[in-house]
Amino acid sequence: MSTLRVTAEVLTVHDHPNADALELAQVGLYRAVVAKGVYRTGDTAVYIPEQSVLPGALIEELGLTGRLAGGDGNRVRAVRLRGELSQGLVCRPDALAGVDLARAAAEGTDFAELLGITKWVPPVPPTMSGEVERAPELLPWTDIENIQRYPDIFVPGEPVVLTEKLHGSACLLTYTADGDRVRVSSKGFGARSLALREDPRNLYWRAVRAHGVAEAAARLCERLGARRVGIFGEVYGAGVQDLTYGADGRRATLGYAAFDVAAELDGTVRWLDAAELLAGELPLAPVLFSGPYDIARVTECASGRETVSGRELHLREGVVIRPAVERYSAVTGGRAIAKAVSPAYLTRKGGTEYE
Known part of the structure; x- marks a missing residue:
């Protein structure tokens, strides 16, 4: 399993081929489905990777109540949205409202602890x-x-x-x-x-x-x-x-x-x-x-x-x-x-x- 890092990333935004109200925000080679018009290519936002466990307040803030995986509905996993694979979440949490995300992206700042995000650990049989x-x-x-x-x-x-x-x-x-x-x-x-x-x-x-x-x-x-x-x-x-x-x-x-x-x-x-x-x-x-x-x-x-x-x-x-x-x-x-x-x-x- 890879390491958990929640970082600011510079986005490349693509059209969603099957949905007029959605777009694809690219981070590295990952793509996450986002609402259309929220981001433009060159913008900076926070990327929360798969297998992240989110605190309840952040889930509510992002409007994801009942939409995440796991028994507690708090785990990020890959899903298909209107036929396109979406891996991870792209967002700008309120807790980082005063943070220079462009600088954070350049410095590789990890926001996992600040946002209360942890890595999902599978149960051990x-x-x-x-x-x-x-x-x-x-x-x-x-x-x-x-x-x-x-x-x-x-x-x-x-x-x-x-x-x-x-x-x-x-x-x-x-x-x-x-x-x-x-x-x-x-x-x-x-x-x-x-x-x-x-x-x-x-x-x-x-x-x-x-x-x-x-x-x-x-x-x-x-x-x-x-x-x-x-x-x-x-x-x-x-x-x-x-x-x-x-x-x-x-x-x-x-x-x-x-x-x-x-x-x-x-x-x-x-x-x-x-x-x-x-x-x-x-x-x-x-x-x-x-x-x-x-x-x-x-x-x-x-x-x-x-x-x-x-x-x-x-x-x-x-x-x-x-x-x-x-x-x-x-x-x-x-x-x-x-x-x-x-x-x-x-x-x-x-x-x-x-x-």
Whole structure:
């Protein structure tokens, strides 16, 4: 899940093709449906992204009572309005009436705390939870930003690799050579440097044992001469999320696919190519494209049917974009990595979003 930032943005305004009273305000590559005539291209307004949870007073001020998602009707999610995908909210809250939004946009000011906006945290089912313990040696996963919000992460023509983004739950495993120790965690617990104690009922430990992830990490650690190795994978199947890929997370047929590797080499943690290092060792997230970066190709690959099962059982969540050679990004302030999500996935009915 990407980070939450509520920022002022310079808008590009487009006509709505199916509604005379509506327009489309563009932020990055996102578009949000707005009332016609409120904004013009070049104006600055606040952008509230998807998965934001709004306080009641702001919901009432924006006229969104009863129109947002979630049991409390306070969560922003993607919707189609008169046939056009609307992602996030564009507004000028009263609380920022005296703020120079153009300057705030230039400085990247985050208004989330001031406006009382928080990030939605999905509930954690019992099978994805358990007893935890401190694990400072755990190698944490990186939050992936959406390419639509940050379209300048990659340069057109730059060699990239697109892998299918699976809708499951991220499993973090760190193997430490000193003491031959294995730590297993989820994305949520891992972000707090907490590991799950081994439990045969726990989803992540079941996947690790069923697919031999710890053994693969130990072999890789020895091959690389590393002090620590982290293998990051997606656990999926029925009972995990609403998209199953033909697997069953409640039985021995639970699915697992590795998508990233980190290793501590000579005191430095480096991100490495999972496909190159783990081919033949573990199931891998499918590679959908390898070649020059082009946003049209990314958008095309993000949609369609899943390829994990080999049977196109349901829609695809999206893709993860990586450079062919791992590098730093000034846009993210860290790894050059991003995701693109299918509109059909965003607007599907009855979807689950457990971490």
